């Protein structure tokens with residue numbers, strides 16, 4: 081971002097604007113370089129105002145949620161990183177029918193808040209999201225899933241804002257949902273920002289919902305490294321297999337590169353054991369890919385989104 085672009089952004093009057101923000105403070109990996117700017121927007125009106133400046137100044141941008149599936153290169157990101165706050169955290173019941181209830185949730189809402197709100201409302205269907213440290217926007221974008229369930233299965237529609245600030249509602253039938261991916265029926269999401277999502281849920285007793293959540297959390301405790309800085313599973317599971325099984329079978333559990341380590345608890349979790357750089361993590365990921373390919377002929381593909389400026 082050049083000086084003129086910075087000055088123009090600074091003059092935009094957006095309260096949530098910061099420059100040269102270390103992204104390691106905003107990603108669960110606790111690693112990665114700075115974003116030239118990070119803007120927390122509170123409303124659609126602010127988002128549109130920001131997008132107008134970004135378009136006028138030709139500043140590239142990226143929307144993120146809670147940074148739990150991201151790794152920013154050590155060299156950083158030279159554009160604007162946008163986070164949806166304020167009114168994008170809203171949760172409302174939109175329609176209560178005899179067989180289902182439709183809720184609308186802002187994309188900035190934390191999954192933990194959504195799950196506990198649903199429990200309190202007696203609304204079942206999203207319990208599997210408990211323990212995933214992302215936002216609604218990130219979960220929809222990634223079609224996050226666990227225990228055989230995926231976000232897309234409960235999705236009724238999304239609200240999408242394009243780079244010109246144009247808002248449209250898109251029904252789930254017009255989306256292409258696949259393993260850890262959401263696309264539009266006619267192409268990729270590109271720079272489109274999900275600002276809200278509608279989910280159809282079922283009625284159940286709050287105690288039943290809470291007890292399913294507690295059981296999922298318990299299962300997570302046994303299988304995943306508790307408290308370690310990571311982005312969850314680093315690689316997608318290949319068809320009919322598990323990335324963690326393959327990495328473990330390649331003898332890499334506990335292997336490290338700098339301060340990045342393949343978790344001894346779950347081999348698909350790359351963890352930052354303290355002060356790892358993005359380069360450490362990427363080198364370790366490449367090692368895992370190379371050894372799994374050499375032994376099993378399977379090319380592991382990262383699930384984690386790697387953010388870097390194009391060369």
Ligand SMILES: Cc1cc2nc3c(=O)[nH]c(=O)nc-3n(C[C@H](O)[C@H](O)[C@H](O)COP(=O)(O)OP(=O)(O)OC[C@H]3O[C@@H](n4cnc5c(N)ncnc54)[C@H](O)[C@@H]3O)c2cc1C
Nearest residue numbers: 144145146147148149214215217218219224225274311312
């Ligand atoms: C301990 C741990 C456990 C995890 N367990 C699971 C699990 O069981 N299942 C699973 O699927 N994932 C899991 N994850 C990964 C991660 O939490 C999910 O992918 C989550 O949905 C990402 O949400 P986020 O808000 O953090 O997205 P971010 O990491 O901030 O972003 C991820 C991607 O989504 C895009 N994005 C974010 N918000 C928006 C938006 N509003 N509009 C458009 N694009 C957007 C970003 O540009 C980026 O490409 C885990 C991660 C951790 C650290």
